[in-house]
Amino acid sequence: MRTIGYERPETLDAAIAAYSGSGSGSRYIAGGTTLYDLMKLGVETPTHLIDITAIANLDRIETEGDVTRFGTMALMSDVAETPAIRTEYPVLSESLLKAASQQLRNMATVGGNLLQRTRCPYFRAGNGVYPCNKRQPGSGCAALGGLDRSQAVLGASGSCNAVSPGDWPVALLALDARVEIIGIDGQRTLPLDGLYRLPAERPEADHNLNPGDIIIGITVPKTAAGRASTYHKIRDRESFAFALASAAVAMEIEGAVVRDVRIALGGVATLPWRARQAESVIVGRTLTRELAVEAGRAAFQDARPGRHNRFKIDLGVQVVADALMIAAGRNVR
Amino acid sequence: MTDSPECAAGGIAVTRRVVLGAGASAVAGPALLKGHHVHAQPVPTPSGIENPLLLSFTVNGSSLELDIDARASLLDVLRERLGLTGTKKGCDHGQCGACTVHIDGRTRLSCLTLAAKMNGRQLTTIEGLSDGDTLHPMQTAFVDHDALQCGYCTPGQIMSAVACVRQGYASSPESIRDFMSGNICRCGAYVGIVAAVAAANSSEG
Structure with missing residues (x-):
């Protein structure tokens, strides 16, 4: 023992x-x-x-200044239900309310949520039942060619195709969030997309934190795209389940033209996935359902399915298209 | 002892909780039921805990101190050390909700709560909901609406249901279902559960 x-x-x-x-x-x-x-x-x-x-004062939620800041220890439920977040950044609030259960949201912190580990069943099986390069580096990957229905179609490598499980990091990625870190060598900040690692090398390392680092806060720059935003998540059941495919979308429409759009994907990739190719399909154009589907296809043009997860591509295309239409419907100008 | 006797043998009243509690902790358990106020109740420490931690917290209104193993879950401390077996162990991984309790007034999962983190905090378990022999309105609603079959998930369901009403999420069946989705019922008594929560909400409102 x-x-x-x-x-x-x-x-x-x-x-x-x-x-x-x-x-x-x-x-x-x-x-x-x-x-x-x-x-x-x-x-x-x-x-x-x-x-x-x-540790005192690590759970503050600050919505007043030029950036919105979440202390790392703020609970998922408290951030989700902050009135200013619900109205100004529905994508953030929805990503939290559609995650986990109300009990878990009362326990889990928004900083810790960034470091949630994959739900890959071979990783969680533990105790050496199945090889897993994340759990035991160099042991192999049973998910590649295995029961891969839940695995990633974007960002996988020959050694790991485990899905990044989070919703909140996907929503933050769409809003260009940054992460404040304190460690043995002092304090620094990282863009959120610099926090996560593809599994190409060292799949056991999910992120670029150093030993002893603590995430102390998350900042989100204020953006006009925040209000016309949504987190759209499709899962096996309607509540308390991980995403099969999800999309965080935030946009700004002027006249009939999309001036700014951010699209990030969850449930389909090995890390929170920014879909910049899909964004470039839309910027400067008038959003229609057809264009939204075209953007969805662009988001998945590099997808590589395994044996049982090909459905995530068709599903993901529709999730992106639906999310774009929901967000556009919230654009009030 | 707040249970009504279920049978009497040779003039000695035997309750279900006495039977369940035998061997675990007949000493501390009953004192932690609501209505019995015991302060700094000493709880015997089992032999074999290496590097014990002293935990001091409040359980159903009673202050309590005990030595615990640093790895222990709150759920195991409740069931194995305090004899409070109303809180159930289902999956032990935060997926079923059977172990739901209220910590500082908010629903949390005792299976994923390190007991060591409870120092200085207030805990309410299913045993703390009723007032002596008078059931909490949500408990009565579960009885009235037949909101259970085997009953194993019921304590966790009721702890979440109380929070569902208190926090204003019981206004529609859809909202109740979403709020209660962290509590799994494998008998499938959901129709009765939703009806019980809705009824308790309207009788309180």
Whole structure:
């Protein structure tokens, strides 16, 4: 039986010092909904837990300034139900309300959500039942050529096709969010699309954080595209399920012409996926259903299906088209 | 003991909770039912915990201290250490909702809550909802609307249902279904559950 250490520092400096002092078996824990789950599966085997939930002022939601800022420890449910977020950024609110269950949204933090790990069944099987390059580097990938209905059609490599599971990071990506990080070497910020890694090399590393780093906040620049936005998510059942295909769309229409549009995809790729080819189909033109479908096709033009997930391409095209039409319907000028 | 006796043997009233609690913790369990106020109730520590952590929190209105294993889930502490077996272990991975409790007034899953994180916090379990022998209105609504079959998911359903009404999500069947989607009922008693939540909502409103 493995024993485990636990401590609850009250400052960021103390948390980072605790990490430095306790070695590579340490993990920060906040809501714990991913980490503790994976500990029970034997996928995560930390020797020391550093609980960062006692650190003050990390849960603020700031909607007043030039950027909207979410403290890392803000709960998913609190961000989703902030009135200014519901009206100014429906894409953000919807991405949270369509994720998990109300109990989990009361536990999980918006910072921790960025680091949620894949739901690939071969990864979660744990205990060496199936090879998995994310769980045990170099062991192989049972999902490639296996039961791959839920796996990625975009961004996969010859060593991993695990889907990035989140909804919130997809919505943030569409709004060009940035992530504030503090670590052993001080503080820095990263664009959200610089946080995640394709599985081409080192598929065990989901992200570009260094050991000891803590995400302390997320910033979203204010944009006129925020209001005409939506998070459209299709799943096996209508609530409490991961996306088969989802799209975050935010747009700004002037006259009849689309001036600005951002499209990001979830449930279909190995990381939150910005669909810039689809965006370029639409910018400067008048949105029609036909054009929306054309944009959807552009979003999936490089998709490579496996044995059982080809349906995600047709589904994804329609999800992008529907999301564009929903967002356009919210454009009030 | 707030249960009404289910049978009497040789003049000694035996309740379901006494039977269930035997071997776990007949000492602490009953005291944590609502209506019994015990402060800093000592709970015996089982042998074999390495590096125990001292946990101090409030359970159904009673302050409590006990030594726990740092890895323990709140759910296991409730069931194995405190004898509060109303909170159920279904999947143990946050997918079924059977272990739903209220922490600081909000629904959370006790299976994915590290017990160590409970220090200084307020917990309400299904045992804390009723007022002595008087059921909470939501419990009564579940009885009245036949909102269960086997009953295993019911404590978690009721804890979520109370929050559903309190937070204003019980205004339509669709909204109830969406809010309650984190509580799975494998008997399929959903029709009765939605009816119970709607009825409790209108009687409170």
